[in-house]
Amino acid sequence: MSDAPGLIDPADPVEVQNAKLMRIAQSLMRKVEQAGSDPGLAYSQFERAALLEAQVRQRTVDLERTLALLHEANAAAEAARSNMAEAVESVQEGFALFDHSDHLVMSNSRFCREIADIVPRIEPGLPFADYVALVSQSIYLALPEGETRAQWMARRMARHADDSTVFNVRLTRDRWLQVGEHRTASGGTVILQTDVSEIMRAERVKRDRLLDEQAQMVRATLDHLNQGVCIFSARQRLVGWNDRMEDLLDRPIDGQVLGIRFTALVERLDEQIAFSSHFTREHLIAWANRTRPRRPISFEVNRGRDAILSVFAQEIPDRGFVISFTDVTAEREAERALRDMNETLERRVEERTEELGIALEEARRANASKTRFVAAASHDLLQPLSAAKLFVSHLEERAGSDAARATASKAVSALSSVEQIIEALLDISKLDSGQATMRVQEVELGRILHSLQSELGPAADAKGLRLKILDSTHIVRSDPVFLRRILQNLVSNAIRYTSAGRVLVGARRLGGTTRIEVRDTGPGIADEDRATIFQEFRQLGPSASGAQGLGLGLAIVERACGMLGHPLDLLSVPGRGSTFSVTVPRLSTLPQARPPRNDGLAPRTRGLVVLLVENDAEMSAALTLMIESWDNHVIPADSGEAAMDLLAEIDIIPDRLLIDYQLGDGMTGLDLIAVLRTRHGPIPAAVISASRHEDIAASCAAAGVSLIPKPLDRHRLIRLIDDPADAQA
Template sequence: MCGILNPEDPIERQNEKLIKISEALMRRIEQNTDAEGAAYAQFQRAAMLEEEVQERTRDLEHALDLLNTSNAKLAEANREAEEARSNLANAIETIQEGFALFDPDEKLVMCNSRFGLHMPDIRAAFVPGLDFHDYVQLISRSRFREHADSEAPEDWARGRLERHKDDHVIFNVRMIWNRWVQVSEHRTPDGGTVIIQTDVTDIMRLERQERERMLDDQARVIQATLEQLNQGVCIFDAQARLVGWNQRVGELLSMPATLMRMGIRFSTLLDRFRDDISFTDGTTIETVEAWVQMPGGRPPVNFEVKRGPMLILAVTAQEMPDQGFVISFTDVTAERAAVRAIKDANEMLEARVAERTLALKEALSEAERANASKSRFVAAASHDLLQPLSAAKLYLASLEGEGESPVVAKVSRALESVEHILDALLDISKLDIGKAALHEAPVSVGTVLAQLGEELMPVARQKGLDLRMVSTSAVVRSDPTYLRRILQNLVSNALRYTDRGRVLVGARHVPRGVRIEVWDTGPGIPEDQQQAIFDEFRRLNASASAAEGMGLGLAIVERACRLLGHDLTLTSAPGIGTCFRVTLPLHDGAALHPEQAAPRGWNAPRNLGAELVLLIENDADVLRALTTILEKWDLSVLAARSEAEAHDLVDEVGVAPDAIIADYQLDDDRLGTDAIASLRGRLGPIPACIVSANRSPELIAACGKLGLTLFPKPLEPARLAAFLANVEAST
């Protein structure tokens, strides 16, 4: 039978052949009857063929049933898939943000109606099948995206495609009409891309308002500082509009109050004085106007002008980072009068002496013009600002032990904030002009960390943070003052930006050095801003007020490390935390810097045992405050406001003091070092110290030569107590 039928034929074809064979056999049986039973055999074979036909028919019917069932299931699956697709489309349509899905081949699969809503000029092009590269090109050329003047659409598209290589990307796109859209891009498990667009205009506006409020606070601090300067200062923005000034500039220029107003242009002010001033060094009005109109990168300029018959002003103009500029005016009439007098006297000398004198005058004049602005600022800030601050701190110290007062505590914290800000401004000024005095010595890292831990632990507890200082016996070579300032700024910065978790500070030994690390669990710093945080007045996500800092801490750290030759590195991960590392050289076998043993803070020992202290201070407030503290320590005080008065008091009591405390800058152009030298010449080698806001290398050298201890203002009472305790112990 297998030879008659082909198994590969369809069942219908095989049934057709079997029917034909059955009919042929039946006809043979009917036509040719075999006496030996051949006809019966043929009939039997026909019956078997009939059964096989029936069996094949049943198989065919079963196969058809299975096919129908499969078709029904396929139709149901298609219906469910279509329903799921419809549900997905409805779901993403209900999302408030714009949503788009690209497949692994970078083709647009689907998007909702809000996707690209902010760019109606290209919205119609967002259809399934759109290539991601073409999508970016459309965005880069949309007239609704705000284009930076210095950035071409091709550059923006190139940067956008570069960021597309990351698995997760979040950035903001600025639109026209001062609107912002945040774009979140995430990779799917199969290699596709999901893009979500969120309108963050309201958030950006709130952040801008908060930033403007913080800038207002900083502006008040800066204005207060400007008013303390002896120079007249005007600040102009990038459009040459007046944005800040002090009263001194109005006095020097006789500027009417109605003219000095916010937003007035430089050209208007210049026209007001065009006929009232004359230049004394070859500079012209046109030169000044050309400098102001330069597009950027303006070099500092210095010149002198004469106003009226007598007044001579030294003028310094310098560009700011935002392409605005600052102009300062210094009254140099007396100096120039002295120079003229010397010149008139030297004209009577022989020609060679006159030539040399003229060359010297020109050199001195050039040096004065180059350094007048910053030198006068540092001097004024050091003495005029720190002097009353020192008196206030001393008065607060005198209240110790008279009962707890929340008002006194708040005033103390406010003064400390002002002191920190002034110290930061002075430090950044010195570091920038290269006048910071360095005194490298062996420093115990463990001692510095322990002192910082005691000082900053209350701040950590107040925020609920775990501050840990890992002890170490490492001794490094560095400037003790600046090293402490570096670590204090790093730890304070970590505490300020960390809301929960801990701050860990420790030291690791590295080849030929020690690496101090400050770890925190704060918000982290994005990689594109890790260099910018070392700029002045830069604070990221800071909720602190201006009283807690002006964004100078890390700028001081970077400049101090650079000046000391200490390697400073930073690693950070957003959402995880940050680590600052400072690498210092090891120091072998020398005594530690004595400053590390000095106590800090307001608490000071009582009953020092000294009999008599001679105090020389020309400022009445500081004199009274320091006298009050010394008398509370059971010391007898001879309070003098000048060197002559100090000699008279010693003559009056007839007893040499056990110690001398003298301010550096006294009246009548006398110095505290001179007064101490004079008193020692009469009374012998009395232990003495100098208190001054002056931090110049010359003063430090002078104190070292005379064997004097130097205390910076504002004075720490506890350090003074330690000095007097050592004096008593040596007597």
């Protein structure tokens, strides 16, 4: 029985399999009947035959069930195919489906209906390339201008490479198909064809109507333009112009010129317009004949004798071009008039500039003359002023009564005021004329502050003020003369305008700079007066009198700080006081404070021999009287030659040299000092001079000689005797 199933081929039809099973059963029955001699064997065979028959019956049932399912599946597939065909046929567009190997699977009756000559060839299994070839050879296909059927087919096959594409195909008799081609998920292709002829015709009508409206608008616009306009086609034919064109050319352009070539029109207008030498008629024709894109051009032509037309030519998108003409006669006449006016104005400006130059030169000469006059006058004033001051100081020391000493002290104070006024005039004159030379160098700030304490302390004491100037070890970078002058003016102003309280001067670190502050307890300065106080000859308050100065101190401070690049600041509260500050670059600090100096009215040193060379008799007598009153000896001389002869005669080497800079015998004080030092060694020396010229100060500094300006300050004379190195501080 195990071999029985192998006798049946499952691929055989059910009827064949049943017949085989029946024959097998009959054969087994016969064998059973023939084996009667062996009852056990016969029963066994019968039993086997019965079992086999049951299996045959079960297999028959299974086969019948399978056959029923197959019939049902075939019926469902046929129904689905029928439904799909009906669905495809119901699509309003032409529909075709190509499989992944580009063979036609199915299509509906509308597919290629507009291309009737290829419809009989559209059958399942048609390759896509053959379908495109059929369309390209159809008599209903309207090829684009200039394109062959082979080129159309190649372009169509190129579109087939896209996953999705939509395009229009033009057919004969003004018909259009819109073709959409889309790739399916399995790699096949779906094609939809839609007849869009009515849409295309409606769009064309609408476009033509719009073009007509645009043409009318363009025409109306051209006629309303102030420029004359000519329009030429890509073939250089005149296709339009406006009325203004005829007005500008003063010649009617009738319909006979419509379509005329550009060159012919230029020749016809040659009598009306004249080109310039910079842009000729040949240049214009060459521009119109260019095969490459034309750049816009602009030029001018003359119409008749008086009119000037500005011409602008530009290419339009279809390779045609537009030329416009604008009457610019009025503008050119205005430009000519303006040019003539400009030339006239330029001549007047040149004349006025020349006059101003002459006036400026005269002002410069006058300013230089003023400066020289002030310097000369100051020198002539300082000579007798110094002598008077020294004589009065000697009287003050020798006065026998308090009244005499008070009178002498007032005289010294008055002379000091005159001295300050003269020095202020000299300073402001130099700063205004630009003759002030700043010699920026390392400056020990402590020397300047200490000298100010000695110089201005008595003035503060006379007013009952407490002047406190803090010592400083800072080394700053500035001009020593002008820095001292700046601080002197600030402290003097603080003392002058402070009626009670104190004046405090000190220096503090501020980053890499030193901030020098002058604080007072005076009346303060209102905000509206801050700009006024830095003006020349302007003073505030009841102290604004000539006896208190000319109001030049802060003007000098502001100008000097500006030239040195030292920021000047003011912080003031009315009724509480003011703080002026000057910020200077700091280089370093001294390792220790300097030793105190002699602040008395006479030097500590006695018994020195001082060579005094002064050609002014009164000044010489005053200095001699002053120095000898300090228990020192004076060898006076009025010239350099006299001094050298006198020293050679008495055979004495002086301890100090005090020599006027201008000796008047062809020798300066520095020259005499150099000769005496060569003969007698490095004798401490000082030059006295009423001149404020910077070259003198520089020469003295280079020679290691102190410079004491006139009017002479007795404190500097004292320092020359006690400490020659500090005489210039």
